[in-house]
Each structure stands twice: as structure tokens, then as C-alpha cells.
Amino acid sequence: QWLSKIAKKVFQAFPGAFPSAAVVGNPVREDVTQLDEPAQRMQEREGPIRILVMGGSQGARILNQTLPAVMANLGQDYCIRHQAGKGAAQEVQAAYQSNNVANAEVTEFIDDVAQAYAWADLLVCRSGALTVSEVSAAGVGAIFIPFMHKDRQQALNADHLVECGAAKMIEQPDLTVESLTQQIQQLDRQALLSMAQKARSAAKLDADKVVAQAIVALTEKR
Numbered sequence: 001q002w003l004s005k006i007a008k009k010v011f012q013a014f015p016g017a018f019p020s021a022a023v024v025g026n027p028v029r030e031d032v033t034q035l036d037e038p039a040q041r042m043q044e045r046e047g048p049i050r051i052l053v054m055g056g057s058q059g060a061r062i063l064n065q066t067l068p069a070v071m072a073n074l075g076q077d078y079c080i081r082h083q084a085g086k087g088a089a090q091e092v093q094a095a096y097q098s099n100n101v102a103n104a105e106v107t108e109f110i111d112d113v114a115q116a117y118a119w120a121d122l123l124v125c126r127s128g129a130l131t132v133s134e135v136s137a138a139g140v141g142a143i144f145i146p147f148m149h150k151d152r153q154q155a156l157n158a159d160h161l162v163e164c165g166a167a168k169m170i171e172q173p174d175l176t177v178e179s180l181t182q183q184i185q186q187l188d189r190q191a192l193l194s195m196a197q198k199a200r201s202a203a204k205l206d207a208d209k210v211v212a213q214a215i216v217a218l219t220e221k222r
Contacts (some may be wrong), residue, residue: 009214013129014160018033025204031114033205038139038196052120053082060126064092070101073181079103081117083110122191127158136203141195145175166199
């Protein structure tokens with residue numbers, strides 16, 4: 001925010017940081033922006049509801065600790081792909097096994113993130129700025145578990161998707177096995193499709209072009 005005082009042009013990824021700055025989103029990978037619309041992916045989908053858990057490249061310890069017990073509560077009507085982070089996959093896989101969860105795929109990393117978004121009915125993840133932008137661009141309903149910052153930085157990233165019905169949020173102090181289980185159980189596949197469509201509608205898919213054009217325009221004025 002300090003740099004905004006000397007900048008010629010200010011953009012923001014999400015509403016709220018700067019009252020008068022244009023909201024342009026974050027540049028997002030092309031393979032994510034080119035995914036089929038949610039209705040095309042999900043309309044005829046049957047079988048267990050597909051949950052994707054992503055905690056970033058380092059994983060998220062609280063997600064690794066919570067999701068195995070959540071899946072035990074949810075039962076066979078759900079399946080899960082869980083990105084546990086570097087060095088954590090074996091421990092998380094063991095946690096699913098000890099909870100008698102057979103329909104869990106655990107990896108350290110997900111190489112093809114776009115494919116994972118396309119596969120998922122529901123994403124459970126942190127709400128870093130780039131993650132929120134990717135979730136919206138992909139068109140996936142999400143339950144965000146923001147990292148705890150004293151200024152609610154990650155929570156603020158996702159507020160606009162929560163407000164428009166594209167996502168749910170459980171702040172970390174409120175996260176328990178029971179609270180997350182209940183939140184997931186409230187979302188059937190039709191509700192998840194509606195969330196996904198609202199997420200895609202909220203996406204800013206041309207952030208890179210908007211910013212590049214503004215830079216060119218500023219340089220031409222010099």
C-alpha cells in the first residue's frame with residue numbers, strides 16, 4: 001500500500017484493498033483458464049462426490065491432520081485426492097488408512113493442477129491470492145481455510161467469492177473435524193455446480209492483458 005502512493009497506476013486483484021483502484025484479478029495459467037465450463041464438466045457426473053485438498057507446495061499441516069477423520073465421517077459417498085506437501089504423503093496416507101478410508105489418493109505434489117481442478121467437485125484449500133484466482137478461473141466450488149494472519153489477509157482474498165455464493169469459509173480457529181464434515185455434507189452435487197458456476201462468473205481472465213495494456217499506455221505518454 002505504501003508503494004501505491006508513488007505509483008502512476010494501481011490495480012488490485014480483489015476488491016477492498018484500494019477504494020479507487022481497478023479490480024483486475026491475478027494472471028492465471030492458461031491451462032486453467034481454458035478448462036471447460038463447470039456445467040460441461042459436472043452436469044452428467046455421477047458417483048462419489050470428488051474432494052480435492054491442496055495446501056500449496058509445502059502442504060498445510062492442519063488440512064493433513066483434519067481431512068482423514070473428516071473422510072471417515074463422510075463415508076463411501078465421497079472420494080478424495082489430497083496433496084499433502086513435501087515429505088508428508090506417507091504420514092497422511094497412513095492417517096487415511098488408520099481411519100479406514102479406502103477411497104483416498106495422497107501425493108506430495110500435483111503436477112497437472114488444471115486436470116485436478118477439472119476432476120474435482122469441491123476444493124478444500126488455503127486462500128492465498130493466486131490460489132483464489134485459480135479456483136475462480138477454473139470454476140470450482142471451494143471451502144477455504146485461510147492461514148491465520150493478524151490482519152485476516154488470506155480471508156480477505158476469498159471474501160468476494162464467499163459473498164457471491166461461490167465458496168464457503170471456515171477460519172482456522174473454527175476448524176474442527178465436525179465443522180468441516182457438516183459444511184461438506186450440506187453441499188450436494190447440484191449445490192457444488194452452482195458454486196462452480198458462480199466462481200467462474202466472478203473470474204477475471206484477462207488480468208495479464210489489462211495490466212500489460214496499461215503499462216504500454218503509460219510508457220507511450222512519457
